[in-house]
Amino acid sequence: MTSLASVPTTTGATLDVEKIRADFPILSRTVRDGKPLIYLDSGATSQRPRQVLDAERHFLETSNAAVHRGAHALSEEATDAYESARERIAAFIGADDGEVVFTKNATEALNLVAYGMSNALTSDDPKAERFRVGPGDEVVVTEMEHHANLVPWQEFCRRTGATLRWFGVTADGRLDLDPSVITERTKIVAFTHQSNVLGTVTPVEQIVAMAKAVGAYTVLDACQSVPHAPVDVHALGVDFAAFSGHKMLGPSGIGVLYGRRELLEALPPFLTGGSMIELVRTERSTYAAPPARFEAGVPMTSQAVGLGAAVDYLNALGMENVHAHENTLTAAALEGLQAVDGVTIIGPRNLESRGGAVSFEIDGVHPHDASQVLDDSGIAVRVGHHCAWPLHRAFGVQSSIRASFYVYNTLDEVQALVDGVRRAQDFFARDGVSL
Amino acid sequence: MTSLASVPTTTGATLDVEKIRADFPILSRTVRDGKPLIYLDSGATSQRPRQVLDAERHFLETSNAAVHRGAHALSEEATDAYESARERIAAFIGADDGEVVFTKNATEALNLVAYGMSNALTSDDPKAERFRVGPGDEVVVTEMEHHANLVPWQEFCRRTGATLRWFGVTADGRLDLDPSVITERTKIVAFTHQSNVLGTVTPVEQIVAMAKAVGAYTVLDACQSVPHAPVDVHALGVDFAAFSGHKMLGPSGIGVLYGRRELLEALPPFLTGGSMIELVRTERSTYAAPPARFEAGVPMTSQAVGLGAAVDYLNALGMENVHAHENTLTAAALEGLQAVDGVTIIGPRNLESRGGAVSFEIDGVHPHDASQVLDDSGIAVRVGHHCAWPLHRAFGVQSSIRASFYVYNTLDEVQALVDGVRRAQDFFARDGVSL
Amino acid sequence: MKLESMYQEIILDHYKNPHGRGLREPYEAEVHHVNPTCGDEVTVRVHLEGSGADAKVVDLSYDSLGCSISQAATSVAYDLVVGRTVGEAFEVLAAYQEMVQGRGKVEADEDVLDDAVAFAGVAAYPARVKCALLGWLAFKDAVAQADENAPELEGQR
């Protein structure tokens, strides 16, 4: 068994993980007949600290009301709580308040951009003209995209007649930034900040520069970056960015779209209905300024409050420290897993431009079978294509096992993962029959 | 001051309102320097009982995980909780499980239908052909629609080239079902079950019959009916129906689309991304069967659990009893308000085909000013056009005051409303200056 | 009592007897503003003499439908801007906007605000801030349309 004692701990303040764990009620439960839960699936969804649960409950027990719709005391309090959450979340990513739109998840946020832009084709607002895309135009995505930043663009191309083009992935899990992909025909470049499978962090500034050179809009999938490291959308220079609350200690049911102010002001609406209008007449309607324009209907009020509390929690930990802690765990996992014969890491094998998602294969043991053995030891990992099917196809694998880490994970848990992998190998090699 | 003692109570089991109120923590708070909260704005959003808050919290502290995405113990438990909520919610409205899609609110549900249908124009799935609509075709809405069931159809017409037509409203707040409106050109009839302003319950069966006669699809806005009375979508015969969790004691951030199985199976997807795909290739993707096809991304898991608990709560009360209780309050409000000189009810003045939203005007006192006086007495009502601007225009009013009732409201609160209206009149008539 | 702190006598007086109401000639620009939450409307015309910050506001005429706060605010605006320069009027508006949007945390400057100081209580009711600004912002827009050299309003973003 490899010892993980050799893993370097990062310098600087580190997280008090014991104290953090005490904030997460779910982490003290057991699974499968009394095994302590080892939750290594935060890349899919994170757990929530008491502080977030309490903030949401407090709101619901004291100030719950429809926001922006009433003149009574509760409605004023609810509106304040909702908008204060927006301010804190905007500040968290270096954006202005008016640049943050609440959606139900990152998937909706990315669809919002894709539909908003295709709606420009039928909009009569001259400001929307800049978004018109049609046959002959191109949209560039990457082979490491999550389906959420890929399928909406396939469908966008179907609606507009534009063509989809791809940046490929190299054998070591980096983007192959072939300069011929982005051309004068490129109107949109949609790409991930951090791969949810490989952990790879992409060179955002470089891609933004390539896109800007041809006047294309950039759409960043920040689902796996914003929860795990300091992110400043203004500094990155992207036009749009999307992430989800449930992956960053916040509630499910809330996501965020960041859009540069000037662009949100020009983008046609997507979902339409109450609270996003300016004037409604029988023949036609006009629409409110952003962010209201993009928030039709009664919004995710308590969820915004919860996400605000999650951001407060992360700020208190310090995103630099969160990142350093995850680096420590990732380094341990990479080292521990590579020391196991028959295990192949998919993606970068060192910490350079890499976050804390570690995907791998075990020779002769199907990922689902391996995960079943891990699960039997209380270890929750994810298996499958992780909503990144083209990426798996590029690597010639059907599916993989992914461990992903967060603020509450420990080196002992990483060790348990490595031990669990060996147990899976033993289990399926029993009776001496090799597979 | 009118006494409300004369209000008839309905026969049959009635609600134990004192006991119910004890379940709602927010109802024991005070507003504006110590006034007990009198919450008469449930038409905008309802409050949530402890049972719903507890169900959500319990789920988050024990089983929170990404649903339908993992093979580990938590993920299985989370998936079970999510799907069990779907079953109970489907049963609540007389639908099958596979006919219930979770959305973020009713607004998204209605947009889903409108975009799904316009996506049929570019879909290559032959099943989708039945939804194709274009120039020359017509969509019928009513003048009493909430913007959520109106603006999406205006935008649908913009995208498809179809024409929007209207059923008007009569002076007593009923639909004017002019038989010339629905014709062979009609492809979609979108209408509300119960007006959020007038309280009017529309003749659903009659409109469905008119639509069926010409082969048009029906889309029912059930936001104000499902929370307040027994509703059976199969019995009503509508093709689609939408409602929101937050108006029926459930969480914000979750809504429901009901669709007839056969139609959901043919409808092209709307939001695209993870969990709604069948196969993703670089060139194109194919999509899962409903309901998954319409639930892209990590869904509103804990919110579905909360809505399941809300449905359990309402079932325990009995929807017939809920309806009877609201009838009592509505009758009292109609009687009490009409006894005040200068107050005009907008909408039906008796209980026939009418639910518990009571909108009115006060001569010489602007609705916002009146609501400020009510608010000062702790009474929360809604003022404005209530997202039904065309309806207000039809009645020649800028805005109105709306009181709306739910299971936790009492006759004393109705009396307080009537008293508050008189206080508002006095306040703005002080110094003997008439307005 | 809070309610009376918003509905100052002076506000109710202006509401009941608005000053300068009605649409008049001559004017250089007319604008129409709507408050989307309540549907209330105001139409404002301005008649200026000169250009830039030193232009004189000769007339502000208006027609409006709305609540007491919005009606009174437009009436007070009439009193405070007519006869002044655009520069002076915008100074009043900037201070006024800061006060009503200030959540009760902004000290009102009576010297600048004059009668408009009566709207200080509105700051405690965020849902009414738009009411207090409807006519004023329409005036600002009308000036901007009437005179391309009109100054920027301070503190605007």
Next chain:
Amino acid sequence: MKLESMYQEIILDHYKNPHGRGLREPYEAEVHHVNPTCGDEVTVRVHLEGSGADAKVVDLSYDSLGCSISQAATSVAYDLVVGRTVGEAFEVLAAYQEMVQGRGKVEADEDVLDDAVAFAGVAAYPARVKCALLGWLAFKDAVAQADENAPELEGQR
């Protein structure tokens, strides 16, 4: 121990030494099924003699990529359907499907299920139910494509 209750020896045996694997001729229909959650695939060919419930399953040949459960299940299916009538095969499938989807609440009928009873433990792991059914449902579809008189599967909705 639960893990062993799912991974019965018999399942691991079929996984390691699958029966009847490979795509063979002749066949009347070939279908390709994918499990969208894991990307695993199976291609199944059937060769029938006759039509309707009494048709005989002469061969079921297949190629597959997948986990132990799906591989073993297809191998067991081969053993259980080849040589039987379609009617008999569908009876086994119906009982099998009821068992694996039964959340552990359905009593398995060993007389009907034979070796397939080893998959009873899968019922406790909802995420693996699709694995246990992948090859079987492909077989069912192949039969439906091969013979338009193929019977309905019982208990299907």
